[in-house]
Amino acid sequence: MKTFRHFRHALALLLVSVLLAGCNALPGENLQVEELLRAPRLSGDYGAVQTALNDWLGESAQLKYPMQGELLSPFLLQDLDGDGQQDAAVLYTTAQSTNVCIAILQRDDTGAWQVRQSVEGLADTVENVRLAQLRAGDDCQLVVGYVAAQGDHYLAVYAYNDGQLSTILEQSYEQYLVEDITGGGSQDLILMSTQEDGGVQIELLTVDKEGGFRQAAVMGLSADRFSGCASVAAGLGSDRRNYLVLDGWTGISGNNLASVLLRFDESTQQMVQASQISADELYEASLRNVSTLVSCDLDGDGIVEIPTQPDEAGLLNLSQSRRMDFIVWMDYTSRRPEKSFGLLDEETNCYIELPTEWEGNLKLTDSEQYDGAVELRTVDEDRPVMTVRLAQTAASSTGWTKLGIVASRQMQARLAPDVEIQDADYSLSNALYLLN
Helix, strand or coil: CHHHHHHHHHHHHHHHHHHHHHHCCCHHHHHHHHHHHCCCCCCHHHHHHHHHHHHHHCCCCEECCCCCCCCCCCEEEECCCCCCCCEEEEEEECCCCCCCEEEEEEECCCCCEEEEEEEECCCCEEEEEEEECCCCCCCCEEEEEEECCCCCEEEEEEEEECCEEEEEEEEECCEEEEECCCCCCCCEEEEEEECCCCCEEEEEEEECCCCCEEEEEEEEECCCCCCEEEEEEEEECCCCCEEEEEEEEECCCCCEEEEEEEEEECCCCEEEECCCCCHHHHHHHHCECCCCCCCECCCCCCCCEEEECCHHHCCCCCCCCCCEEEEEEECCCCCCCEEEEEEEECCCCEEEEECHHHCCCEEEEECCCCCCCEEEEECCCCCEEEEEEEEECCCCCCCCEEEEEECCEEEEEEECCCCCCCCCCCCHHHCEEECC
């Protein structure tokens, strides 16, 4: 035991001496310490691109990672100019740069990466990055969303052609979408922003016949109804035309949502209100008090469904500090707009589709038989129809239908013994949808 204590004492002295030596080390030894502390170099093309950028700068670049989106890397390896050769774009900052910079690199005749150009971005943080096909051809554009320290958002669109990175657009924004809304085959850029008077402005950037970019439409949503943009989505309608759905903040508190349905008019080259339902009717029908309940393509059929809260079926379940509502998802481009009826659980932000024949005849109560469960019962006869619960993933599911995993727990449901579902297309096991 004594020998072991002596060993620990000697080891401690050795570590202290190493640390003290580091403070008074020779220059060569300092370089070795710095080399050990430096982050490991990337391998493959990423490492070669990073080395080429650092050599070009004469210092080590600080790589900037996008905060969100599908592309979360500071490196983007893609044929940007459509010449069949891979290019590289890198997001970075240096000790001398205030904002994020974008460097473009290409391979030389030996296959080595070389920096061709670097441009300064619009803020010090990258919110998201994506590629877009905004015009016909093999080239693609780089769409970068920036966010400044004070929270302002700026969007920049870059095109790389003939060895030059050019800026197509620089503009503040709140929401943006890249979709083919004009039906021209190429993608369009839709920008949403709030004006000084509180209204919402929609701007559409599309390509003209000569291949250049132009602002095809600007449409304002009046401040007497909307105070900002919450969400924007694009998709086909039942008539196979392209539509845009805007969810805007509204109401006295500004926390409610309502929707606007727009389409692109080829004759006027403008965004116009859809004709299937008036703006006033849609506003009243889509007015909802759930701030996270935005329009989306719920069932993956390419059509954006708008959620509505029917007055006759709404319900609050406050005893468990949970709010649950009956929701009807609508496609107002169709002659039969109702697409899906079900139950929204605001606590977990999930939606459970229910048989259509149950609509208008249900109420929700706490279950007396199962802790933490809720029961759907008929309004007229108070007859049990379905029980829904969130259970631990390891809990037994005997007698229950597993709907899916929500917030690390298992959503389960069971029908009452005498319940028969008339809708042949309905499947309880596939009824759960996770929103956002």
